Amino acid sequence: MLLHRVDTAFPETHQPDTVGIAVSGGGDSMALLHLFWRWSVQSGRPIAAVTVNHGLRPEAAEEAAHVAAFCAVHGIPHETLNWSGGGDAGNLQANARNARYRLIGNWARANAIGGVALGHTADDVAETFLLRLARKSGLDGLAAMDQRFQRDGVFWTRPLWQVGRAELRDYLKRHKIRWCDDPSNEDHRFDRVRARKALQALAPLGIDAETIMDSALNLQVARNTLDHFTREAARTRVVEDRGDLLLQTGGDAGSLRPEIKRRLLTAAMRWCSGAEYAPRYTAMLEMDATLATARKHTLSGCLLTRDDTAIRVTREYNAVRAATCPTTEVWDGRWQLDGPHADDLHIAALGVAVKDCPDWRETGLPRASLLASPAVWQDGALIAAPLAGYNPDWTARIVTSFASYLLSH
Structure with a gap:
């Protein structure tokens, strides 16, 4: 049964030539690695393993070395990636998780690995459910994590999401495979450790990992249904306007169900900001109240303005005023500029230099939208502002349309 799970890990439409395995050295990922090694031997399909050393614990290097030694014995290509962002401010665990995806995604693309398997289990689904329940999450937060998804240009899969942690430990013991126990898994300062203990306390009520996983899966089905109707509504009620989105609210659009409207607006803000x-939810309620009176509100790096027919969602200038990159790179996560590139040119927000674009009013875009639009600069001098109609040698395009974004998120 376990081998069958890895055999069906990827759908027919996303069969990578080489399968990447993310391995920390813990029991879940070591079981995943051994299962895929057996599958590789039987199928003849190559695999490669990768370990991210976050540098957050002194044992991390030893765990990476353990994975490397296992791979060497079994003839599996392996690479250890190091992250040095442990001192970053903010949510350390979230930063580490994002860094792990980014580093593994870069590794996969560099090695022509189109799919990566993760070792999340049914216990992870249940623990995440409890953590999000404590944070008063709604349907989206409580729904089971996606079993397959795309991120950072890579297809990811969680083939063991229905398998319990104990079953995987039994598997490792049968095959005499050693794994590394993370001491932080017993540290009660971490929310996930407390959630694990709470699961044990709930067991006498019949609430265990499998029960919670089933409930989370039911919520996932409901979430996917709402996402379907959100995409349907987007086709007729959302207009993409040179980086802005307009949600039609007049006429029959006024009958849009509140939950679908909320989903459209949150998706629009995430598309604009890259959040x-x-x-x-409380921030969304505050936004609705403000738009009903002041008709202007900033949230999540976006500026929302409302008139009698639509809500316009645009990038907030203050969120991008310091963003800069070479003209050959994607700016603010979504803008690609085409023109006569040069090493001494860079992209930054147009900002108040909109006043130097004599034809900006003829573009039909609001001034606030142009403030946050990409412009080409050279040593403080404005060279081009494509959306403001300044210098036709340069054009700007969005790399991912809103419709494509909805399909992939």
Whole structure:
């Protein structure tokens, strides 16, 4: 049964030539690695393993070395990636998780690995459910994590999401495979450790990992249904306007169900800002109240303005005023500029230099939208502002349309 799970890990439409395995050295990922090694031997399909050393614990280097030694014995290509961002401010665990995806994604693309398997289990689904329940999450937060998804240009899969942690430990013992126990898994300062203990306390009520996983899966089905109707509504009620989005609210659009409207707006803000998560529900309620009176509100790095027919979502200038990159790179996560590139040119927000673009009013874009639009600069001098109609040698395009974004998120 376990081998069958890895055999069906990837759908027919996303069969990578080489399968990447993310391995920390813990029991879940070591079981995943051994299962895929057996599958590789039987199928003849190559695999490669990768370990991210976050440098957050002194044992991390030893765990990476353990994985490397296992791979050497079994003839599996392996690479250890190091992250040095442990001192970053903010949510350390979230930063480490994002860094892990980014580093593994870069590794996969560099090695022509189109799919990566992760070792998340049914216990992870249940623990995440409890953590999000404590944070008063709604449907989206409580729904089971996606079993397959795309991120950072890579297809990811979680083939063991229905398998319990204990079953995988039994598997490792049968095959005499050693794994590394993370001491932080017993540290009660961490929320996930407390969630694990809470699961044990709930067991006498019949609430265990499998029960919670089933409930989370039911919520996932409901979430996917809402996402379907959100995409349907986007086709007829959302207009993409040179980096802005307009949600039609007049006429029959006024009958849009509140939950679908909320989902459209949160998706629009995430598309504009590149935010990983949607704004909190209370922040959305505050936004609705403000737009009803002041008709202007900033949230999640976006500026929202309202008139009698639509809500316009645009990038907030203050969120991008310091963003800069070479003209050959993607600016603010979504803008690609085409023109006569040169090493001494860079992209930054147009900002108040909009006043130096005599034809900006003829573009039909609001001034606030142009403030946050990409412009080409050279040593403080404005060279081009494509969206403001300044210098036709340069054009700007969005790398991912809103419709494509909805399909992949």
